[in-house]
Amino acid sequence: MILDPVHVAGAGMIRFGKHPAETTLETMGAQAATAAMRDAGVRAADVEALYVGHVFGGPVAGQRIGARIGLAGKPVSNHENYCSSGATALREAWIAVGAGLYDLVLVVGVEKMTDRVKGGVQPDPNDLDASIGFLFAAGHALSARRYMADYGATREQIAAVAVKNHAHSVANPYAQYQKPVSLGEVLGARPIAEPLGLLDCSPISDGAAAVVVASRAGLRRLGIRSAPRVAACALVSGTVQAGLGDVNEEDISRRAGAEAYRIAGVAADEIDVVEMHDCFTIAEIVRLEGLGVLPRGEGARLTEAGYTSLGGALPVNPSGGLLSRGHPVGATGAAQVCELFWQLTGRAGGRQVEGATTGLAYCKGGSVSGTDGASVTTVILTT
Amino acid sequence: MILDPVHVAGAGMIRFGKHPAETTLETMGAQAATAAMRDAGVRAADVEALYVGHVFGGPVAGQRIGARIGLAGKPVSNHENYCSSGATALREAWIAVGAGLYDLVLVVGVEKMTDRVKGGVQPDPNDLDASIGFLFAAGHALSARRYMADYGATREQIAAVAVKNHAHSVANPYAQYQKPVSLGEVLGARPIAEPLGLLDCSPISDGAAAVVVASRAGLRRLGIRSAPRVAACALVSGTVQAGLGDVNEEDISRRAGAEAYRIAGVAADEIDVVEMHDCFTIAEIVRLEGLGVLPRGEGARLTEAGYTSLGGALPVNPSGGLLSRGHPVGATGAAQVCELFWQLTGRAGGRQVEGATTGLAYCKGGSVSGTDGASVTTVILTT
Structure with missing residues (x-):
């Protein structure tokens, strides 16, 4: 370096x-x-x-x-x-x-x-995706449908991301929401872009x-x-998928991870805790797979099984993530790094990941497909 | 370094x-x-x-x-x-x-x-200066009045900045305006904030x-x-004046210059050509003095005498500056550096400063007084 x-x-x-x-x-x-x-x-x-x-x-x-x-x-x-x-x-x-x-x-x-902001964040008038109605919620709904079809994942498994992240932030005094939500509440929430409901979406x-x-x-x-x-602070741009491939094969996440691992000299399996850009429930799953910290097609099932919960093999979003800590867009990337800092210094209280020495924060900005501008930063902190 | x-x-x-x-x-x-x-x-x-x-x-x-x-x-x-x-x-x-x-x-x-943008650039709603009506043109008009009172400078000497910069950009194919303006045209232009008229102000x-x-x-x-x-690329922020001093004693320009000279290891009198942020005629004069490349109170007189013209002792804004090359705000700082690059590589054509080996570009952003946010960059290029 x-x-x-x-x-x-x-x-x-x-x-x-x-x-x-x-x-x-x-x-x-x-x-x-x-x-x-x-x-x-x-x-x-x-x-x-x-x-x-x-x-x-x-x-x-x-x-x-x-x-x-x-x-x-x-x-x-x-x-x-x-x-x-x-x-x-x-x-x-x-x-x-x-x-x-x-x-x-x-x-x-x-x-x-x-x-x-009233309702969702309005896209830039020059955003090609948005001009054809392909807004954020629509894009991630498509991703969820495809994921369920390809891997036999269930709606409940995807909803488990919201249940987990809300459960985590009960112990985060900085989180927007600090009370648990049940699976039934996530499934029964007002539909936004089916199959995603209100509790699958990060708030304003x-x-x-x-x-x-x-x-x-x-x-x-x-x-x-x-x-x-700060062992790495990688930045990549460009389209989310490579070519006309699967919407859930996030090339941009793969590149963002690979660049960060290279700079930090850290392997994906050395990460102890992840702060992930879960702007939508399904996004957390797809991006963890893109980063290579979960096997492809396994993320939904592993989430339901507690793999990414506090106490699990790889805790993801102990802070509550965007879904429950909240998502003031320009602040999110800095908040993720605050959380990693507290985790790695043993100061995360009731949401502490025991023994965490290496943490990764992933943050994505820009349009849905990235054909017209996307940006991913991947920060790796080590003790 | x-x-x-x-x-x-x-x-x-x-x-x-x-x-x-x-x-x-x-x-x-x-x-x-x-x-x-x-x-x-x-x-x-x-x-x-x-x-x-x-x-x-x-x-x-x-x-x-x-x-x-x-x-x-x-x-x-x-x-x-x-x-x-x-x-x-x-x-x-x-x-x-x-x-x-x-x-x-x-x-x-x-x-x-x-x-x-219709008319002038609207200030940020949180800009304290603007909230009391102290907009850009008003601030620089105040500066011009005070300069004339303190140093016995004439309206014609201040207007000479516009005449010079428009004359320079006749030879700049990238300039918004490429024809000369006379002193009479500057003096007779529609008043904006007296004593400043339309030709004392950079365009949209x-x-x-x-x-x-x-x-x-x-x-x-x-x-x-x-x-x-790129021998230096200094960045400073803060209030324009130090304390309650003279509006024309630009502490921010002094600091911006000092920081750039220090980083570059260059003295003010080694600068051969300046690209100056002449958002208003008077601003060019006051900022050149703040940088220490012209003696305080002498800038208006020296401009009228041709000191800062092409062929003069220290050519300022051979490109035409903001007044005549134009001022697309985010582009201006990069355009100044393009001009220095062409000057230092002998490619500036009819606006070439002969033998230039060290150039300085000064760019200011933010509110009028800077009490609520100002930013100055000073770039020094050397051969």
Whole structure:
């Protein structure tokens, strides 16, 4: 690896959910940033640069956040890669710190959506998929139908993703939803795009998450002896499938995983915990298979069997994931990394994955098929 | 300097101006990118990553551009720092290439504004300056009034910036305006915010500009023996003035310059040519003084005397600048670097600054006072 070692020195979040209109994006971003700085024990004066990920915050939103937390004057940049915006901000920070340009920087992912978005997120007017009615829910419904037909998976097995993730976030104080949902509730929820119902879909949320990223010298400056290392922060783009293949053979997930494993020098079977972009229940299954951490066609059955639950062989979304922690798009990538940080430092409380030393966070942004713009970031953290 | 040497291997632009509605942002970005790749002699297959700067292009616009030019699959990221978005994209590319992560990457700045913006650019609803009516034109009018009062500068001297920049871009085939304007035309133009009239203000424009950024290994791969080096790409944020001082004592410009000179190891008096963010005539003067390339209070007089004209001691905006090349906000920072590249490689035709070996490009984004978010990038290119 060409970059110097880069670590996460601290993490902070605010609870995801519906925040009042008077709680601005700037306020939320500043609150998460302050929590992360406090967690790392770093003063604003010692933070050298600010990397902000958001989609809908408007021009120079990051500079407005920086001004509120004592970073006025410092280099501030705003990064957008749709739902992977927060992870893209982390990636640029990882490169800058790994290049030796900075020792201590702050990464913030933030989004205020509930007072802006009615129903689902509207696609970009230039999105080719959307122009033919192929919206997110429709695309994932198609994926679910095909998955069930190809592998004999049941609707109940797919719904088990929602049951699991809601169960996990009962123990996550930052989650939008903190109570269990039953299989019957998932199956009986209002249909959105059959077979998917409301509880198969991630909600519209407000929220912010932040991490302090540090070089070894930065850690020393904070008196931190050891901290999880950002072993990889891969970024790929392009179409979801290769050619005209199976909609559930996610080439983009395969490439995103392969690139991250290569950079980190880690094999898929060494991952102890996954934070997965479960924007829809079926997406969690298909992407875990794409990453190679579950065998193809087995994901639904394994989910129902508890393989990906807390206490299972490979816990996925101990945080509750997008389905239950919530999905303020620009914040999600940063929140995933907060969760991995807490998991790898043994601070995840009632949702702790025992003995986790290597975690992976997968975040996807862009159009359904990716023919007109998709972006996947894959972050690997190791102790 | 911690980063490995980073070079500009090629540049490409489309003409700035009003493009038809059917010429999309994606098309414009792809055209500029293709021109830059052709100029550098690099094939899409050999471009390792794409960095895109824009403000109004919507989510994953960069990925849509990448898909049109054969970069699907590669890492693509979108960068926003208002009018300095294109320069911020360059900065992230500079860091990644300087870190050894890539040898050949593409940077694109792009904006489609004419079918979206009526009158001036509307400020962000959260912009504190704007909420009290302190819009861009008002802020710069205040600056002009104060400058005239403090230094005995005349309205004609300030107007001379527009006359000069329009004269320069007569020889720039990429400029929105390519005919001279007289002093009388500037003085007689429709008032916008007195003393500033329409020709003191940069126009609303569509456009795209791109550069290929290369490591030394990248240059070798392209068979390029020498190419201008990105000696610095500084980024600062924060308030324009320090404390309650003079509105024309631009602390942010002083800091932006100092940081760039430090990184590049270049002194202000070694700069041969400047591409300056002349969003308004007076802004060119005040910012040149802030950078320390003109003495305080002397800029207006020196402009009238031809000091900053082609053939003068320090040519500023040989391209025509924002006033006459046009100002598609996300594209401007990239266009400035294209111009420096052409100047330093002796390819600027009728607007060539003879013997130029060191050029500086200054780009400012954000609110008027910067109390609520401003961003300045300063790029230094050397042969």
